[in-house]
Amino acid sequence: MLHVENxxxxxxxxxxxxxxxxxxxxxxxxxxxxxxxxxxxxxxxxLAGREGYDVGGTATxxxxxxxxxxxxxxxxxxxxMGFQYPVEIPGVNNMYFLRTALNSVRQARGEDExxxxxxxxxxxxxxxxxxxxPDFLQRSVNAGFSGxxxxxxxxxxxxVMEPRLAVLDETDSGLDIDALKVVASGVHALRGPERSMVxxxxxxxxLEYITPDFVHVLVDGRIVESGDSSLALHLDDxxxxxxxxxxxxxxQRSLAATRS
Amino acid sequence: xxxDSLTSxxxxxxxxxxxxxxxxxxxxxxxxxxxxxxxxxxxxxGLLDDIPVxxxxxxxxxxxxxxxxxxxxxxxxxxxxxxxRAAALATDRAASTPGDETPSPTxxxxxxxxxxGVDGALIEIEPGVVLDEPIHVVDISIPDHLGGASCAxxxxxxxxxxxxxxxxxRISAGSGFGGSNVCTLVSLDDGAELEHVVLQDLPxxxxxxxxVEVDQATRSTFRARSFNTGGAYGRLExxxxxRGPEASADLAGLYLGSGEQVLDQxxxxxxxxxxxxxxxxxxxxxxxxxxxxxxxxxxVRPGADGxxxxxxxxxxxxxxxxxxxxxxxxxxxxxxxxxxxxxTVGRLDDDALYYLRSRGVRAEGARRLLIDGFANQIVEQVGxxxxxxxxxxxxxxxxxx
Ligand SMILES: Nc1ncnc2c1ncn2[C@@H]1O[C@H](COP(=O)(O)OP(=O)(O)OP(=O)(O)O)[C@@H](O)[C@H]1O
Ligand SMILES: [Mg+2]
Numbered sequence: 001m002l003h004v005e006n007x008x009x010x011x012x013x014x015x016x017x018x019x020x021x022x023x024x025x026x027x028x029x030x031x032x033x034x035x036x037x038x039x040x041x042x043x044x045x046x047l048a049g050r051e052g053y054d055v056g057g058t059a060t061x062x063x064x065x066x067x068x069x070x071x072x073x074x075x076x077x078x079x080x081m082g083f084q085y086p087v088e089i090p091g092v093n094n095m096y097f098l099r100t101a102l103n104s105v106r107q108a109r110g111e112d113e114x115x116x117x118x119x120x121x122x123x124x125x126x127x128x129x130x131x132x133x134p135d136f137l138q139r140s141v142n143a144g145f146s147g148x149x150x151x152x153x154x155x156x157x158x159x160v161m162e163p164r165l166a167v168l169d170e171t172d173s174g175l176d177i178d179a180l181k182v183v184a185s186g187v188h189a190l191r192g193p194e195r196s197m198v199x200x201x202x203x204x205x206x207l208e209y210i211t212p213d214f215v216h217v218l219v220d221g222r223i224v225e226s227g228d229s230s231l232a233l234h235l236d237d238x239x240x241x242x243x244x245x246x247x248x249x250x251x252q253r254s255l256a257a258t259r260s
Numbered sequence: 261x262x263x264d265s266l267t268s269x270x271x272x273x274x275x276x277x278x279x280x281x282x283x284x285x286x287x288x289x290x291x292x293x294x295x296x297x298x299x300x301x302x303x304x305x306g307l308l309d310d311i312p313v314x315x316x317x318x319x320x321x322x323x324x325x326x327x328x329x330x331x332x333x334x335x336x337x338x339x340x341x342x343x344x345r346a347a348a349l350a351t352d353r354a355a356s357t358p359g360d361e362t363p364s365p366t367x368x369x370x371x372x373x374x375x376x377g378v379d380g381a382l383i384e385i386e387p388g389v390v391l392d393e394p395i396h397v398v399d400i401s402i403p404d405h406l407g408g409a410s411c412a413x414x415x416x417x418x419x420x421x422x423x424x425x426x427x428x429x430r431i432s433a434g435s436g437f438g439g440s441n442v443c444t445l446v447s448l449d450d451g452a453e454l455e456h457v458v459l460q461d462l463p464x465x466x467x468x469x470x471x472v473e474v475d476q477a478t479r480s481t482f483r484a485r486s487f488n489t490g491g492a493y494g495r496l497e498x499x500x501x502x503r504g505p506e507a508s509a510d511l512a513g514l515y516l517g518s519g520e521q522v523l524d525q526x527x528x529x530x531x532x533x534x535x536x537x538x539x540x541x542x543x544x545x546x547x548x549x550x551x552x553x554x555x556x557x558x559x560v561r562p563g564a565d566g567x568x569x570x571x572x573x574x575x576x577x578x579x580x581x582x583x584x585x586x587x588x589x590x591x592x593x594x595x596x597x598x599x600x601x602x603x604t605v606g607r608l609d610d611d612a613l614y615y616l617r618s619r620g621v622r623a624e625g626a627r628r629l630l631i632d633g634f635a636n637q638i639v640e641q642v643g644x645x646x647x648x649x650x651x652x653x654x655x656x657x658x659x660x661x
Contacts, residue, residue: 048618049614049617049618050614051610051614070617070623071614071617071618072617072618072620072621072622072623072626074618075617075618075619075620076620080618080619081618083615083618086615087609087611087612087614087615088612089609089612089615089616089629089630089633090633090634090637091632091633091634091635091636091637092629092630092632092633097616097619097629100621100625100629101616101619101620101621102620104619104620104621104622104625105620108620140633157619161619161620
């Protein structure tokens with residue numbers, strides 16, 4: 001379903017992704033872990049279509065070339081990215097935004113738009129899934145939301161958009177223990193044979209709730225190790241040190257390693 | 261209209277007058293003023309159909325004269341008088357209307373308005389009367405192709421403890437050169453509460469000069485909501501005097517410019533008594549080569565201790581050639597005063613655009629959402645629901661209720 005091959009991203013002179021390969025089949029959940037600054041968010045944004053990236057390699061969803069598409073076309077193709085830092089948009093009503101988003105992708109797919117009443121039902125179900133107070137629908141998008149509330153709002157959007165591929169960037173960061181459970185069970189509920197997920201996280205904890213089919217370690221813009229969910233446990237105990245030393249092809253890194 | 265000696269004798273403001281710095285002086289000089297010519301029959305069909313909130317009490321003023329036939333002057337509520345000032349003057353009812361003398365700084369256009377603005381709406385609310393339905397004053401200037409600008413004066417007087425909403429819409433028709441010069445004199449007795457909405461939407465070939473003078477007694481509340489969007493030059497000026505203690509003035513406004521429009525807000529709030537509160541919050545959305553001006557004064561007189569005043573001006577520039585000018589003027593001559601002001605000029609937030617687009621909203625729709633969101637924060641401050649809905653509709657925004 002998602003096929004990524006030799007994906008490279010540079011921003012200005014800075015090379016951030018250095019040839020990333022990843023294949024995700026329908027229904028699979030892949031976790032990506034890795035040190036700060038290793039390129040996890042950059043990978044997510046490269047899939048979602050952020051501007052300002054110099055992108056090389058391949059990324060296709062169901063055979064369609066994502067890299068050729070505008071961000072909104074990717075959304076219509078079924079990509080949803082949960083932001084590590086959701087953007088505050090004062091003055092734009094959350095509910096109106098959600099309905100506009102849903103209808104935009106429906107329209108792009110040649111489907112009928114949902115009416116205000118139909119949408120209310122969709123929103124209600126989604127709210128229940130993430131145990132969110134309906135008041136949040138009447139507020140401006142993320143404006144003044146706490147860190148955890150923003151993350152819930154991301155999952156709410158995912159529940160409304162029903163994407164084919166969800167890329168969740170640190171959706172578990174900033175959540176309290178109860179919220180983590182709620183969000184995790186929300187994510188779990190949205191799993192399905194036709195929906196794939198790429199879950200970026202720093203914590204084994206989330207993965208206890210959402211058992212991933214695969215865990216990948218991203219270091220310096222490359223996947224350096226892949227395994228099953230036990231890899232996450234291993235990382236939890238041992239950290240990334242072993243991967244940092246062997247990250248291949250990175251002159252600066254090996255130089256630093258020799259020095260120390 | 262004929263230009264008479266007054267027009268040629270008044271001294272027009274120039275670029276050197278701070279309050280007129282960004283005005284198109286050459287265009288203004290071409291306007292002519294004179295007594296109303298009395299022709300009120302020429303309102304183009306359909307012009308008024310566009311104003312749905314005309315259901316209630318309304319005063320339609322055409323070229324400076326109240327058009328009784330198109331107005332709805334009879335209130336079912338006791339203690340509410342809505343009429344033509346000229347008619348009331350004729351029967352001497354308005355002889356005591358406060359505020360007829362102009363106490364605040366004056367200029368040529370105020371002088372011309374005082375001379376030629378012989379008619380307009382007269383709104384009197386008796387003490388204690390609470391009027392829920394808005395009163396609508398629609399000022400229509402029909403260009404005469406000679407650059408004539410109509411003059412009208414609105415008088416609003418709220419008795420002690422009364423409350424009302426007044427909407428003033430200024431429009432015109434056609435593409436000829438001309439405009440309107442409207443002065444509104446508001447006087448609020450103790451504890452009275454007025455929401456006053458101005459929508460200025462003249463064609464871009466014309467000029468609007470609007471001035472609102474407010475005199476507030478103890479514990480009265482004035483809420484101004486201005487929407488300045490029409491005209492080659494659209495000017496809305498507020499001069500508010502908080503004369504009685506604990507009075508409050510809350511002024512919010514939105515100006516939406518495109519083409520080569522110049523939209524000018526000149527606001528002065530005078531704190532002349534203790535413990536008054538004032539707020540100025542104005543926002544501009546400026547596209548193409550338009551210019552927005554916010555010149556906001558807070559004038560705290562000696563003895564006005566305990567003043568709480570704030571001012572903000574935020575601008576969204578949609579084009580590299582658009583321009584926003586902010587000029588705060590603070591003069592504080594009292595103690596224990598809290599006075600804040602701030603101004604911003606920004607462009608559409610790329611991160612927000614990307615966020616919206618990543619949710620499937622097309623680029624143009626995302627821009628629209630962000631612009632609407634910015635502007636809506638003023639629109640939603642209109643208290644009267646139907647008026648808010650209508651303003652949203654008129655400006656092309658949605659009303660989230
Ligand atoms: N616009 C940019 N300009 C320059 N460098 C950037 C830009 N965006 C990201 N980077 C750099 O790219 C690298 C990867 O960043 P990224 O946000 O993808 O890391 P991450 O793996 O998500 O880290 P974290 O775990 O802290 O969220 C970092 O060194 C970051 O500073
Ligand atoms: Mg990150």
